[in-house]
Amino acid sequence: MTTPMTFGGVTLSASNYTVNAQATYTFSIQSLFSHSTGDLFLVTIPTELILAAPQCAVLIGISSLSCSLSGTSLVVNLTGSSIGALINFTVSGFLNSWYTSTSTFNILSATSDANQYLIESGSAIISFVVGWMGCSAASDNQIVLLSQSTVKLTINAPFTLTKATNNSGLSIEITVPSTSFTAASTGCSTNGTCTYKSSVNGYEVTSLTATSFPLLVSFSAQTGHFVNSDSFTIKLSYQNQLVSSNIDTTVSAYCTSPCQQCSLSRTTCSSCLPSSYTSNTTLNRGNSSCVQTCPDGYYSNTSTIAC
């Protein structure tokens, strides 16, 4: 025979689905025929997962079993008796994939022969969720509401990315919140290659390595009006597979409204927000504040909207 029969069912669950997280997996294997003592379950560990020093524990279906690693396979030896058709057991020691793959575990049952002749086959998948990735945005006087601003993001690696063996595989997609910014197609700079990506109103940074982090990304964007911008969406991918993301990074306006621009301090206005956002639209050059009307002694220069 060349083809093992199919398991009645195989399911797999994890105590933690987050990428790169330590987890204990629970296997539930339904056979159509009872196994014999000594039969094996051969579980092929997806390459993106790491299993070290596995520890197995019976849940149901057999009195005992043992686990060992053989290459990339987990070998589960059905050492016990009273073997039922449904066997559930846990395996600890997994390190989840470091990216959000849908990993497939191929599971075979085999005889106790040295050649491990196959009886059944099946598979189970497990999907990992992205992890959190730290990111901070600079809030300085280069953030000018309603004006071209320079946005500076500092992105931290979620974990050591030395698993990224393919240097060209790492990429970061920065989606600029369009409610707050309109990213400029040029002017993005970082320790890598930053490319404008209009579809996300943002950028894609490639040519990254583990040592590229923390990664400072600076780009120009037409800034809208906000106190705190909407959140950026920053996704770290490896070969198009998500690794981690950040969706809670925002940029705060530097100048305190009604200042549009300011210097020395957030309240030392050098220009004022337009009337849509404030009634104090005129810069009082005298005290670098925005006023509705020029104080006495000043007149309103409508061309400069200043007193």
Added chain:
Amino acid sequence: MKAKSLALLACLLVFANSSMTLSSQVVSPLTAGSTNTSYSYVFASTAITVSAGSQLLAQFDVGSFTVSQVNGCQLSINGATVSAATCAVNTSSNAVVFSNAAASSISLNNLSVSFRSNGASYSGTSNILFYFQDSTGLQNTDSRVNTTVSIVAATMSGCSVVSSNLTVGASTTYNFSYAPTVAIPTGSILQLVLPAWFGNGTNLLNNASANCSSSCTALLISSSESIIFRNIFASAGVAIGTSQNASVYSIKNPPSTAPITIQILVQTSASQNVQQCYVQLAVTTPNMLITTFNPTNTAISASNSIKLSFRSSNPIPGATSYLRISTSLALSYSYSAANSLPTVAPVRVSSTDSSVLISGLSTSNIASLSLYYLGLFTLTNAPSSKKHTISFTTQTYSNNTFYSIDSNNIVVQATAATMTIASVSASNPIAYAIGQFSVSFTIINNLVVGSFAVLQFPSEMTIIDSSTCTTSVGNCFFSGNTVTVNVQNAVSAGSNITTILSLVQNPLTTTASSTFSISTYYDTSDSLVDQLTSGLTFTAAPVPVKALQVLPLSKTVRDITSYTFNINFTNPIPSSAILYLSFPSSLPISSVLYTSNNTLSCVVTVNLQTVTLTSCFSSQTTGTVTFTLGSITNPTSTKPSGNFNITSYYNGLLL
């Protein structure tokens, strides 16, 4: 003076005592029954005067002589023939009478007379009285001379005796023949005189009978071991030379092969011997000697210590008792006193041949049928199972000759050993293959130069004509399936002999062949030494089919599917062959189904793991056949199933 007177007186007395004395006589023949006997007598006479006209009479005894004729008479007186003398028979006086013996008175000094006349009728001493009588019939008493003749019985011719049985001591019939040399007168008696049979008082003539005519009477006289036939010549006499026969029945043969002498005697009616002859009878065949001489160890070349016992049919004279044992086997004798053994040791004495000759069996006669023990003998068995005869003969010794009494031959035969270590091997064990074939066996008993072995191959195998034969002990050749191995170097017991034939065709099937048989012979074809007649077989390996292809429709574990079998047979499959398809244990089958693409139409049965397909072939089939069996559950894992095995049988034999 006185002396001279006495001499003269004596002289006168002499003259006064006239007499006639016999000077010589010649009578011939002196046998009884002669009818023409010559009588010649010379007498001396003293002071006898024969008067003129005297007669000379020769008067024969009445009884023994019956003078009936005379001739050839001659008479001389004082040296002068009396030519005038005539002679005649005077039957009344039973005398021959010479008349005219003296023409004138004459002083008789000497007298010669001869004539031919009847002889005596029987043997014994008889008298013939001679005397003169004068013309008045007065006897001259001074002339009386009584002469005596001793007559012996005549010897008959053509005498013989034949026993109808030539076995010592056997009851038999003696047939006698004889021919008289003198006529047998009517009323004569025939008597047969035999020697004592064994010692004295034996009952030789008990139960015997004689053949006689109706008027004959046979008298069996045990005391004298003689038989008298009276009235055998009652009706007529027998002329000279006429052969006669007589038989005696139920009479014993002699007690050994030593000849005996029997007298055949014809007597007058008064039992006076007339003529006779002696015949010898010698039997040649010893009688039965019942022996017990059983080797207990029949192994080849084994040594046996045996006590001999026997019962002899005839008595053995103790003084000259011998037992002669003849055999080509090694046999030695040593006396060892024991119960029932003779107290005086019989000894082995030298013999002129290679026989074992035991002398002094007993100090006294050994009665017939008595049990006799003699020991001990050491017999070394033959180096093969060839039959050997041991001959036991009781003998007696006389006249420097051994004569046999009883004998017995026993046949002893050592038992051929059964070989247990033997093997056969083929360079190519495949059924019906032709290749080198080796036969090895370990002999149990020695073989010598000139010995040989015969290897009989089973009929299921064939030694190819062009094969060559080699062997470790000499040379070999074959004829048909029989291989003969000639031993050219002596081979010791326990040695191995290997014979190789270059071209032997294996059996057609894988059924174990019938057994090889191996026999070793010491020298001749009846000298079997070792043999192996069972258990040495050769089983050929099956002929593999060229290809057996098993094609499951599904190769998924535990699937219930169909299997197609393509079988490419090496050899033609005869019609009515049966196929046995054995499934590996990993494919338990309880029932199988044909599917529609069969090229064979078979009857299928299932027994355990074997599917039997019968009635598949309507004619001889070659090449590849295909059939499909369904409802077969695949194995429980991808573990190789194990081998399918297809076998074909024809008439119960594996092809």
